[in-house]
Amino acid sequence: MKRVIAVVLILSLFAMGTFAEGQKEGAGEKGGYRIALSNDYAGNSWRQTMIKDWETAAKIAIDKGIVKEAPVFTTNESSAAEQAAQIQNLILEGYDAIVLNAASPTALNGAVRQALDAGIVVVSFDNVITEERAWRLVTDFQYMGAAQVEFIADRMDSADILEIRGLAGTYVNDAIHEGAMEALKNYPKLKIIGEVYGNWTQSVAQREVAGILPSLSKVDAVITQGGDGYGAVKAFEAAGKKIPMVMMGNRYDEMTIWKEMKEDSGYETISISIAPGVATIAFWTAVEVLNGTDVPKEILLPPLTVTEESLDFHLENTEPGGVASIIYPQEWVQELIKNWKAGDPPPADPLPM
Incomplete structure (x- = not known):
């Protein structure tokens, strides 16, 4: 009997470890995933466009039943201490994934490890963290x-x-x-x-x-x-x-x-x-990890360059007060992951939505 209990315990611990850095078992089956954006700063037009792009992608995912909710949480004055506490609160609230624009590349690693140990997917972008167990979308x-x-x-x-x-x-x-x-x-x-x-x-x-x-x-x-x-x-x-x-x-x-x-x-x-819409790449990357897709821990992204030839196009597709951006769909992110694993360049940018 003791041996049976020991085997069950070992299998239980193995299962916990299996899902600790990938997906929570059954996540998304009860009304969709809960994904939070932890953002350290919103005091300029780039960050404001980033939040708007995130909310656009989140609405698409919610309408499709992929995600239940995807709120944005922003700290005051890019405070690493406040953001670390924010991440700890998100852990307690049981989010399936935390997407992170970090106040510091290193100061949040402790809180991020706590999230990963709790089985929460963590994807950082823009200002990325150094924690190697998290997923990192690194703009060049x-x-x-x-x-x-x-x-x-x-x-x-x-x-x-x-x-x-x-x-x-x-x-x-x-x-x-x-x-x-x-x-x-x-x-x-x-x-x-x-x-x-x-x-x-x-x-x-x-x-x-x-x-x-x-x-x-x-x-x-x-x-x-x-x-x-x-x-x-x-x-x-x-x-x-x-x-x-x-x-x-x-x-x-x-x-x-x-x-x-x-x-x-x-x-x-x-x-x-960097296009503010990189937040939507991070959003869909979190979804892919939760879905069980084999996503590399680090993907390098090119910045968006506006030349004299493309200036008029981007002006026409950028709102006054905003930033030239692209809202990346899930299919594009799936192709990005596939290309990166194959050693191929990123797919061509989709047209702005």
Whole structure:
């Protein structure tokens, strides 16, 4: 009898381990999955578009009966401590999956491990975490920084460059900066002559650029991280200085002012950023994991680049105050997972919804 009980106990423990990092047994069979978005910040147009895109995808999934609910929870001022407590509350509330835009790549790992140990699927995106047991959708942010340097290098033999960074302490800010610094090693005549933090927000970027401009004799180009290009242009305008080549970040106001300057004087730049709709990739990735799909723990995603040729298209498909984005359907994410496992490039972006 004792042996039978021991065998049953071992099998029970095995079953618990089997579902601890994949799916909960029977999840989704009683009215659909419960998936929460834990978001560390919503103070700019990118994050607001991200939340809107998430809600659009969630409604589609709810209407199809795939998901029961998919609420959004946002912390104040990108607080890692508050977000960790938020994750712990979501564990207690019994969510099937937590999708995470993290305040810190490392500070949330303890709370994330608690979620994983409880059998909850955790998918991080944008500002990703380092916990290896979680699923990570990693945008190639180093490419974002490097691409801006390459664009400048293709058009200038030498340049004094102002760098506008994002939100201090975040993975995204560090990765874009590292990509730019690595690319600059190939072009010794391209030099960073100043650095400010714009918090990915036009008003902060404008204030910070205005504050540093009096100390800079010449600026040929401005490297940005998204949401700061418009503010940079306005700061140069207000100071009565020539507007340098400012890299844009796919916001409606950035693309609009670029179009105006292009039509007026042939102004040249590019616009590059992660699409806020990457949240919908994370959403459907969580669904796929819950469905039992073999999803790689890490998938690399390309950023969305707006060129002079595609500028009009993206302006027409972006709401005023918003950001160029794409809402990715479940079928696209399924193809992405399949391609990644096969070593193939991501599928072509679907048209905006």
